[in-house]
Amino acid sequence: MIVFSLAMISLAVFIIIRKQKIIEAAFQDFLFEPNEVNEEILCQVSSKAYWVFIHRIGSVLRSYQSKLNDQVIELTDYENYIEGWVHEIKKPLSLMTLVLDNRSDEMSDLVRQRMLHIRDQMLGDVGRILYFARLRATHKDYIFESINLLAFCKQTMEEHQTLLDESGFQIQFIGEEMEILSDRKGLAFILEQIIFNSTKYVEQNQENLILRFETVYDKVSGQIILHISDNGPGVSEEDLPFIFDKGFTGGRGTYTRQATGMGLFLVSKMAYDLAIQLDAKSELGSGLIISLIFPNVKQ
Template identity: 30%
Template sequence: MSILLYIKERRYFLLLYVLIMFFVSSMIYLSDGLSGTKMNLLYINIVSIIFIISYLIIGFFYHKRFYEELENALQLENDTVSAIPNPHTYEQGLYTEILKKLYTEQLEKMYILHEEKKEYHDYIMSWIHEVKIPIAASQLLMRSGKSADILMGKLEDELGKIDHFVDQALYYSRLDSFSKDYFIQAISLETVTGASMKKYAKMFIAKRLQFERTNLQLLVESDPKWLSFIVDQIVANSLKYTDDYGQIKFIGEEDNNEKRFIIQDNGIGIKAEDIGRVFERGFTGFNGRINTKSTGLGLYLAKRLSYKLGHDISIESKENEYTKVILHFPKNKQYHTVAKT
């Protein structure tokens, strides 16, 4: 910082000084009764100039180091904020606090972005691994020499798995742009359930599962496309963990506070120590690792999307007896604001 720039920053103080001295000089000059008026006037101006020059010089050296340290901090490539010198004035202190606060907020945002990028990278790697399995199985089937009817049925199963993984990847990639792609409306649980059962009809038939539907004429406020995806993830899990000749129930309930959609199966259930973590990304649990090949993404996506839609999702289970997944639709929720949550 140069002396000229420092003086320029004090221009209003200098202007004030000029005005004050003009006033004082005028009063003294116009006072006829005073002797030696001109000498007094000269004395006052000379002394005042000495004072103001001294003030500027002292102030310059007082602030010079602060400005030099600021300039040096600007030259740093890393950790610039920590190099900001201690403030000399209250105003400087406020600006320093603002800068540090903004820096902290930016670091937090960068950390979140880093974690999201890492999460997305991990998901893509997991997805590639999972989708290669049905592709490899399809290639083996085509080389197996089985009859056309059997081959087509098996290939259809593998294509269904690929379609399921592609759907997961598509909805996962659109989580952050959710607010631009939703439309809340009244939708019947019968409609959502029917679409999911139709999608997985072959698995229902192959495993000879019984299904029970109760009070599905209930209307809920949601986005049909996103809600259907959530239900598909839950139904896919039920089919995966329910043995042949098992049972899956679809139940609609309502009370004064909320509407509920329950999907319950009598499959292998979930261990008590795993129940609190089933909605974590990538968590498969004991049964997911031992009994089936699970990606641990279905319930994670269902939870994320339920939250974005203004719903909630919970789970109850007892190992080797049942699993009950409950979608909650609060009645007091302002669904026109869900995209902001």
């Protein structure tokens, strides 16, 4: 009798556990795909007292799923439109470049310089949109290779000389040439956005503007650091911790008061992808220093 009782209890426990697992599996399928088929399967393995609640939950989940699908379609259409617009706007920009190259003798040096400045600003805005889309992509085509850091900075500055001339910045390069491992396009984008921030938000009629690139080797960590500094208006102490946040414009300082909050945000996202640490130091009225700390990559 004892053996029989233990056997019956074990059988009952086994049946209860097995039924519980069947209910859990059906409920999990229902949550992942709350269609009417999975809803009916869950009802069949559940107590009749829960059917009303299961039908109600299924109806609500399907409603939310339908709205979510509509929003995904709208977002996809919007992204496709923006990307299409970016590629279309490149055509008049290319034509503008062609005219500036072939008809420069028909305009004064000042007009040509201003036109080149506006063109470069527009190219920068278009580049930000493209890199924003690139950062959201699932697969990213980064190519890591050895880069001579100071030479790369000089090359990037030459490509934006009109922007620097218009803003009145003098460029300085300090330190020894050092070799890093990074993606050229991504690193160029980071440098460009920092340059745009330095040149865009300077005070009017400010003289002796300097943009400095300095390489430093940290013997303790074995990391290479690039300090990019200017002597512009700077950022207030309360705004400084948030300058890399999306959409942050701050309350004081020329940098944050006129900014859209996207340039340095994209810098932080790209730096994260390239394993570059960012550090910022500034005081209101004393300029801004942004440091790029490159990873210590062993051969």
